[in-house]
Amino acid sequence: MRWRQKAVIQKVCALTPGGGALYQQIQRRFGRLSDDPFRRLPQHAAMMRRLTGLGFTLPGTRCLEIGTGHLPVAPVAFWLLGAAEVVTVDLHRRLNAALTGAMLRRLATDDRLVPLYDGLILDDRLMELRGLLGRPVPEILRRLNIRYHAPGDVSRMPDADGSFDLSFSMTVLEHVTPDALRGLLAEARRLLGPDGFAAHLIDPGDHFAHQDPAITRINFLRFSPREWRRLGGNEFSYCNRLRASQLERAFTDAGFHIERCERTVDEPSRAALEAGFPLHAGFRGFAPADLCTTELEVYARPASAAGALPGSPPGSAAGAPPVGAHGQRRGGGENGRAREQHAP
Numbered sequence: 364m365r366w367r368q369k370a371v372i373q374k375v376c377a378l379t380p381g382g383g384a385l386y387q388q389i390q391r392r393f394g395r396l397s398d399d400p401f402r403r404l405p406q407h408a409a410m411m412r413r414l415t416g417l418g419f420t421l422p423g424t425r426c427l428e429i430g431t432g433h434l435p436v437a438p439v440a441f442w443l444l445g446a447a448e449v450v451t452v453d454l455h456r457r458l459n460a461a462l463t464g465a466m467l468r469r470l471a472t473d474d475r476l477v478p479l480y481d482g483l484i485l486d487d488r489l490m491e492l493r494g495l496l497g498r499p500v501p502e503i504l505r506r507l508n509i510r511y512h513a514p515g516d517v518s519r520m521p522d523a524d525g526s527f528d529l530s531f532s533m534t535v536l537e538h539v540t541p542d543a544l545r546g547l548l549a550e551a552r553r554l555l556g557p558d559g560f561a562a563h564l565i566d567p568g569d570h571f572a573h574q575d576p577a578i579t580r581i582n583f584l585r586f587s588p589r590e591w592r593r594l595g596g597n598e599f600s601y602c603n604r605l606r607a608s609q610l611e612r613a614f615t616d617a618g619f620h621i622e623r624c625e626r627t628v629d630e631p632s633r634a635a636l637e638a639g640f641p642l643h644a645g646f647r648g649f650a651p652a653d654l655c656t657t658e659l660e661v662y663a664r665p666a667s668a669a670g671a672l673p674g675s676p677p678g679s680a681a682g683a684p685p686v687g688a689h690g691q692r693r694g695g696g697e698n699g700r701a702r703e704q705h706a707p
């Protein structure tokens with residue numbers, strides 16, 4: 364589907380009463396909404412591997428997910444890996460019980476699951492989940508100690524300071540306004556214990572390019588803020604267009620110290636830039652790798668625990684140039700994408 368058609372459909376659904384259910388049906392039929400957990404699990408398994416590499420131990424922890432969406436794939440995976448409790452919160456009550464039931468069946472019975480997590484899935488928990496298949500979804504989630512709060516706002520949580528060990532999100536932070544992002548990260552920081560970790564997977568690319576091969580992942584950077592608001596300023600298409608360095612900076616400003624960042628730079632976008640892509644003036648001050656980062660993983664800890672100054676980007680002093688300038692290339696292109704990693 365051409366991206367402008369999709370933009371119109373999203374706008375119409377956003378303006379229609381009950382448009383959320385209508386848009387979910389359209390996504391199910393023509394889009395990427397499916398009960399297949401393996402669309403999301405490889406990214407989650409990578410997140411788990413990186414957290415383990417940073418010294419985080421999951422078993423027995425209390426975890427907070429920001430933005431559940433339609434399917435609680437990550438909360439179930441964290442429970443299978445040993446989390447004591449996962450609280451998952453969403454502004455909108457989007458969790459789809461029928462899709463979730465089907466997703467749980469696929470997750471619990473697919474042989475790819477255990478190797479994907481390097482054998483770390485707990486046998487007794489997997490057996491318990493298998494024994495629950497077919498039960499009503501709210502009952503299964505209760506038995507797995509997954510608490511779904513929706514509508515709920517992660518920037519206003521009732522829980523005590525330091526009451527979570529891990530906060531995480533998957534493709535959420537690019538969808539909130541810069542102001543909302545500040546509030547959300549400040550609250551996530553408050554809720555995290557001194558030894559806690561934050562893990563966030565962010566997609567800063569143009570989401571319309573997921574379905575329209577005629578445009579690149581930086582296509583939306585050609586528009587002025589006003590034009591972009593008109594095209595994508597609704598509940599279903601909103602993306603803040605913050606570049607990777609700005610997203611990283613939001614973490615340090617909120618009192619986190621970034622332990623590790625993984626950036627995936629989209630090579631076709633970089634080639635388009637070199638060929639004269641018409642960037643809007645507001646984006647011209649960014650480095651090409653910053654503009655073309657289309658996948659960003661941020662792993663952070665409370666700055667107080669890490670002994671770092673709030674406001675310092677990873678590995679540099681406060682006030683240093685945008686983080687885009689100091690990524691280290693790690694390996695070559697992979698499906699037209701190059702990965703960069705930097706850590707202090």
Ligand SMILES: C[S@@+](CC[C@H](N)C(=O)[O-])C[C@H]1O[C@@H](n2cnc3c(N)ncnc32)[C@H](O)[C@@H]1O
Nearest residue numbers: 430431432452453454455516517518533534535
């Ligand atoms: C694009 S969806 C991603 C959902 C899911 N994590 C996934 O990977 O499919 C983003 C979700 O974040 C939710 N969200 C945005 N801001 C939030 C906030 N302050 N508190 C809780 N949920 C929020 C939105 O309602 C939306 O359902």
